Structure formats: structure tokens, C-alpha cells
Amino acid sequence: MSRNKQAKRPKLANEGFTGRLRFFVGRALLNIRQNAFVNIVTIGTITLAILIISLFMLVFVNLEGVANDWSKRVQVTAYFEQELAPEELATLKSRVLAIPGTDRVTYVSKEEAFKRFRERLKGQELLLEGITTDVLPSSVEISLKSASRNSDAVAVYVDRLKKVPGVTEVQHGEEWVRRYTTFMNFLRLAGLLLGSFLVLAVIFIVSNTIKLTIYSRKEELEILSLVGATRFFIKAPFLIEGILQGASGAGLALIILTGCYYAFLHNAGNFLSFNPAAAGLAFLPPVYSVGLFVSGVLLGFIGSATSLKRFVSV
Amino acid sequence: MIQLHNVFLSYQKEVTALHGINLHVPRGEFVFLTGPSGAGKSTLLRLLYAALSPTRGQVVIDGQNVTRMTRSQIPYLRRSIGVVFQDFKLLPNRTVLENVAITLEVLGWSKQDINKKVFHILKQMGLEHKINATPLRLSGGEQQRVALARALVNDPKILLADEPTGNLDEENKDLILNIFRDANIRGTTVVVATHDRRLIEHSHKRVVTLEKGKIVEGPDVTQ
Known part of the structure; x- marks a missing residue:
């Protein structure tokens, strides 16, 4: 005869949506603290990735701006x-x-x-x-x-x-228009190709980094599933961690980009033959910045989600 | 509590790990699974906590047919099963308290209740003074006791152990065996896979011997 019964169910701490959310965010923050190194690596990778893409976009936006000015001559x-x-x-x-x-x-x-x-x-x-x-x-x-x-x-x-x-x-200056059109087509094609390669490379690097960091914690995933954690319970803190990593990486990249932009604007006159401020060098339009930030968050989230799919079988 | 009916399991088409296993472990029993390496002991245990499902046959745990369970039902089954391994499987960057608490966090217990319950079980294991240490600072015997505390903290109906004393000295083996006995006395059904003859002989419990994926009738030393 069993004297064993499930211990009297104590008051549950994390009931309701906000209770659960608070628990998972808390767990994610604890995970970040306890796995500081892998988190720094992931955030660093996302920062570099977004920085590369945003620098490319900044150059492209300015080139298009210049080309647009020229086109007024048509x-x-x-x-x-x-x-x-x-x-x-x-x-x-x-x-x-x-x-x-x-x-x-x-x-x-x-x-x-x-x-x-x-x-x-x-x-x-x-x-x-x-x-x-x-x-x-x-x-x-x-x-x-x-x-x-x-x-x-x-x-x-x-x-x-x-x-x-x-x-x-x-x-209508036929020859000039023809050359301008060719140049613009070339610029757009080169931008599209280079941009796509960059985006692919960045997705590849970031998703592999996240995969490695999750792999390094696969024992934790295994233990959680052994003690009866549901898939959602196992994944939620990791996904929140991914979102936080993406947001911090993208935020950091945008801060660095802004810093570099203003530093260049104020100092380029010393070593370049033109004054970038007077040349109308533009920063990324707000829509692009928001887009980059959202991409960072998505990169962190999707990277974690796809990696978890591999390691959380139950 | 545990019933296996004509269970076959093949890893690939050619390699059959278990051949027609029939096993019945009543509630509250203590069973040793033994046999040479590769006989299928670990595989059998993995079937019991639903990490594997059989190619053929039925596995019934506590009245529930595991073979018919959906993926989302398995976690709830596992909440009534504690599992320990030879390599302990503790998280090295978490404290003893946090390692044991995982089981109760999954059940949604409040922090206060978790702390109380974990302290209580660590005291039973003689480890209350190590509550804030990380596993790497503990001896092998202590680590296994932490793993046992994690498995037993929610008073599971079944305790499964895969070579739990493989890495331990004689003194620690006895300590661990006593913990198994205590859990069994409190009503937990215990299944221990081991090839440690001394452990089996000391305990005077039922022994099931596996060889090449089949149960061979061994000496039944139930009193």
C-alpha cells in the first residue's frame, strides 16, 4: 500500500498570464546572468551583424540621395x-x-x-x-x-x-539620360546583390552562433524535460532570451552607428576634401532604423526558435 | 505500477535492442535490473520514462498506456517519475538549491514553498550545509545525492536509476542504497539498473536479469 501521495499542492506562484510572463522573464534574466559569456558572444554577433547591414544601408541611402539629386537634371x-x-x-x-x-x-x-x-x-x-x-x-x-x-x-x-x-x-539630353539610367540600374542591382549576400551571411552566422549557445546548454534542456517540463515551459525563457539578445544587439548596433555617423560628420572635414555636413550626408531614415531594430529582435527570436526545435524533442 | 507486454524495440531495422519483454512491477516494489553491458537495461529504463517508444508492444505506467500518449501528455507522466543517472546530470553553473528546485518550478510552486521543501529534502540527504554550493565543489557521492534529491523532491510514484552507483566508492554506494530503501518504504516503486553484484546481494530485492534484449530468469531473491 502506498503511503506516497503527491504532496499537498501548494499555492502556485505563477498563475495567470502576467504571473507566467513574469516568471519566464525572470528566468530568462537569470539565464543571461548565469550564462554571461555565451550571451555576450550572441549579443556581440548580432550587434556586428546589424552594424554591417546598417552601414551598408547608410551608404546605399546616401548614394541614392546623390543619384536622386543628379536625376533632377533630367x-x-x-x-x-x-x-x-x-x-x-x-x-x-x-x-x-x-x-x-x-x-x-x-x-x-x-x-x-x-x-x-x-x-x-x-x-x-x-x-x-x-x-x-x-x-x-x-x-x-x-x-x-x-x-x-x-x-x-x-x-x-x-x-x-x-x-x-x-x-x-x-x-532632352538623350545620352545623359541613358547613362544615368544605366548607372542607376547598376547601383540598384549591385545593392540588391551585395545586400542579399550580406543578409544571408548574417542570418547564417547569427543562427549558427545561437545554435551553438543553445547546444552548450542542451543538458539543461534535457533535465527540464526529464522532470516533466512542458515544451512551452522549456522554450519560453530561451525565446525571451533570444528576443532580449536581439533587441540589445540591434540597439547597440544603432547606437554605434549613430555615434560613428556624428563622429564622421564632425571630423571628416579634417581629412577629406569636402565637408560631409555641407554635402548633405544623411542618416538612415527612421523607418529604416525601426526596421533594423525589428530585424534584430526577429533574428534573436527566430534563431532561438529554430535551434530549440532541434534540441527539445518532447 | 509498471507493465510491459511483449515489448520489442529496434533502433534501426537490423539492430533489435529489446525482444519481447514481459515485465510486471507492482506498486511499491523494489526491482534490480541487471545484465551485461549492452543487454538493454538503459533502453528498458528509457521506455519507462517515455524517452523512447517501443516498436511493438505496450508499456503501461500507473494505469496509463504510454505507447498511446501524445507528445504533450508525456511531461505530465514524467512528473510522477524521478530519474537518476550515473553521471548525475546536474547543472554546473547552478547551486544545489537551484538544481533541486527545477522539479518544483516546473510544477509551478511558489518560491517560498520551493525553498522549504528543498531544504527539507536536502536535510534528509545530509546536504543542507551545501545548499548554496555549486555541484563542481561536491564529491561524487554528494552530487549523486543532489541528483536523488531532485528526483525525489516531489515524492514521485516511481524512481528509476541507471547505474546510480557506477562512479561511487563503497561507503557512498551504501548511502545511496539507503536512500532508495527509504523512498521505497515511503511507497515509491523503485527500479534500479545496475551490474553491481554487491549492491544487489546486499539489498535482498527482486532481480530481473536481461541478456541480449531478453529477460532471462534470474535468481529471485524476494524475501
């Missing part, structure tokens, strides 16, 4: 044979504005054109002697919306512009 000019009356000009402007892709339309009268010409020939005004303003045609200069600043879109745009009555000639 401009289409339409010439007219004769000077337009104000009402004719208004109709024409509205017709041009109606073409998809038009951003801004500026009218350049014969006088304005002559004035610009004279400015360009500064110092050699003698050449202009005897020439009247009539010699240059009036025109409208059209800047395009950024989506239309590539060779295909410009070609389509020019075709439509040519059909507008009164327009005799259209110029």
Missing part, C-alpha cells in the same frame, strides 16, 4: 517657332501638365533665353554684337517626376510632347 525642353500669346501659352502649359510624368513647367521667353546666353558668354560679349533677341527661340523647360526620370519613360514622354500643337522641337 529635363525636357520644348521649343516653339514663334513667340506665344499669353492665352496660347496658358493652353500649352495645361496641355503639357496633362501629360503623365510632368512635374513642373517653366516658360523661357526669347528675352530670357538671350539673357542666359549672354551670361554664359561673360567676358566675350563682343561676339553678341549685332545679334537681336529674336535669334533664339522661346521654350518651356519641363522637369519630370522622379518615376519618369529614365530613358524609356523619357522617350515615351517626348513622343507625347511632340504631339502637342505649337511644339516644333524637343530636346
Whole structure:
């Protein structure tokens, strides 16, 4: 006959959602303290990983910014044979504005054109002697919306512009637009390729580091399952640990990145031939920073979840 | 308490570890499993705490058919089984208190109750003064007693031990055997796998001998 009965069930400490959450977070923090070294290794790896990705993004964002500035030079000019009356000009402007892709339309009268010409020939005004303003045609200069600043879109745009009555000639710096488009395509492709390789490498390194750190504690997982811990009970503290590692790693990376950015902004003038502050060097937009932080947290969480799947069989 | 009906277990298609085992261990009994290395003692124990499931046959523990259990039911079965090993399986970076407390934390006990209960069981094991030490500072015998405290702290219905005295000297073997006896007297069904003849002869308990995955009738020394 058994005298053994389950000891009177004592008051449970961790009932309800908040009680359990508090217990698991407490357990995760204790684990971090007791396994300080592996945690430092994991957080360090995540920090470096996010730092590499964020540096790459920072460079890419700035390159795109510069390229975007250049693209403002993509401009289409339409010439007219004769000077337009104000009402004719208004109709024409509205017709041009109606073409998809038009951003801004500026009218350049014969006088304005002559004035610009004279400015360009500064110092050699003698050449202009005897020439009247009539010699240059009036025109409208059209800047395009950024989506239309590539060779295909410009070609389509020019075709439509040519059909507008009164327009005799259209110029759009074809060669320049072509080169710009090629460059932008190259930049995007290179960015995508490099970025993907970086992301893959980072995921590989971080997930393996987490796998190793969990492997080093597989005895703990085994003991927990031996004494009757449910899968959730075993995994929850490790997952919280993963989230905390990811958040600290990503936070640290963003702090280091911000520090490096401002240090560069203030000191680069000493060793570079330009002043980065004046050159409009931009920091990552907030959306990117938030995205990087979330990626860090996900990296920690998913890395832990997939590794645990291997080691927690029951 | 423990019933095995015609249990077969193959690791791979070719290697059969257990051949048609039939075993019945009534509630409150103390059984030694013995036999040469590789006879299937550890495998049989692992079936009992559901770390393995048989290829054929039924394993019934405390009225529950383990072979029909889902993965999520197994932890609840294990809460009524204590297990100890030759290599103790203690966490080196946790104190004795924390190592023993794991069993009760899993059950959701409050910290206060855990501390009381762990202190009580460590006192029974003569280890209350080592409560804050880490396992690496303990002798082999002490470590095994901590492992036993972890296995027994929630008064399990069954205690399984796999070569529990393999690493210990004679004095510690006797200490451990006494703890098994005490647990058994309090009602726990005890199954100890060992090839230590002296331990078996000293204890005068039922002996089940395994050889090449089969039970061979051995001398039954039940009083």
C-alpha cells in the first residue's frame, strides 16, 4: 500500500498570464546572468551583424540621395517657332501638365533665353554684337517626376510632347539620360546583390552562433524535460532570451552607428576634401532604423526558435 | 505500477535492442535490473520514462498506456517519475538549491514553498550545509545525492536509476542504497539498473536479469 501521495499542492506562484510572463522573464534574466559569456558572444554577433547591414544601408541611402539629386537634371525642353500669346501659352502649359510624368513647367521667353546666353558668354560679349533677341527661340523647360526620370519613360514622354500643337522641337539630353539610367540600374542591382549576400551571411552566422549557445546548454534542456517540463515551459525563457539578445544587439548596433555617423560628420572635414555636413550626408531614415531594430529582435527570436526545435524533442 | 507486454524495440531495422519483454512491477516494489553491458537495461529504463517508444508492444505506467500518449501528455507522466543517472546530470553553473528546485518550478510552486521543501529534502540527504554550493565543489557521492534529491523532491510514484552507483566508492554506494530503501518504504516503486553484484546481494530485492534484449530468469531473491 502506498503511503506516497503527491504532496499537498501548494499555492502556485505563477498563475495567470502576467504571473507566467513574469516568471519566464525572470528566468530568462537569470539565464543571461548565469550564462554571461555565451550571451555576450550572441549579443556581440548580432550587434556586428546589424552594424554591417546598417552601414551598408547608410551608404546605399546616401548614394541614392546623390543619384536622386543628379536625376533632377533630367529635363525636357520644348521649343516653339514663334513667340506665344499669353492665352496660347496658358493652353500649352495645361496641355503639357496633362501629360503623365510632368512635374513642373517653366516658360523661357526669347528675352530670357538671350539673357542666359549672354551670361554664359561673360567676358566675350563682343561676339553678341549685332545679334537681336529674336535669334533664339522661346521654350518651356519641363522637369519630370522622379518615376519618369529614365530613358524609356523619357522617350515615351517626348513622343507625347511632340504631339502637342505649337511644339516644333524637343530636346532632352538623350545620352545623359541613358547613362544615368544605366548607372542607376547598376547601383540598384549591385545593392540588391551585395545586400542579399550580406543578409544571408548574417542570418547564417547569427543562427549558427545561437545554435551553438543553445547546444552548450542542451543538458539543461534535457533535465527540464526529464522532470516533466512542458515544451512551452522549456522554450519560453530561451525565446525571451533570444528576443532580449536581439533587441540589445540591434540597439547597440544603432547606437554605434549613430555615434560613428556624428563622429564622421564632425571630423571628416579634417581629412577629406569636402565637408560631409555641407554635402548633405544623411542618416538612415527612421523607418529604416525601426526596421533594423525589428530585424534584430526577429533574428534573436527566430534563431532561438529554430535551434530549440532541434534540441527539445518532447 | 509498471507493465510491459511483449515489448520489442529496434533502433534501426537490423539492430533489435529489446525482444519481447514481459515485465510486471507492482506498486511499491523494489526491482534490480541487471545484465551485461549492452543487454538493454538503459533502453528498458528509457521506455519507462517515455524517452523512447517501443516498436511493438505496450508499456503501461500507473494505469496509463504510454505507447498511446501524445507528445504533450508525456511531461505530465514524467512528473510522477524521478530519474537518476550515473553521471548525475546536474547543472554546473547552478547551486544545489537551484538544481533541486527545477522539479518544483516546473510544477509551478511558489518560491517560498520551493525553498522549504528543498531544504527539507536536502536535510534528509545530509546536504543542507551545501545548499548554496555549486555541484563542481561536491564529491561524487554528494552530487549523486543532489541528483536523488531532485528526483525525489516531489515524492514521485516511481524512481528509476541507471547505474546510480557506477562512479561511487563503497561507503557512498551504501548511502545511496539507503536512500532508495527509504523512498521505497515511503511507497515509491523503485527500479534500479545496475551490474553491481554487491549492491544487489546486499539489498535482498527482486532481480530481473536481461541478456541480449531478453529477460532471462534470474535468481529471485524476494524475501
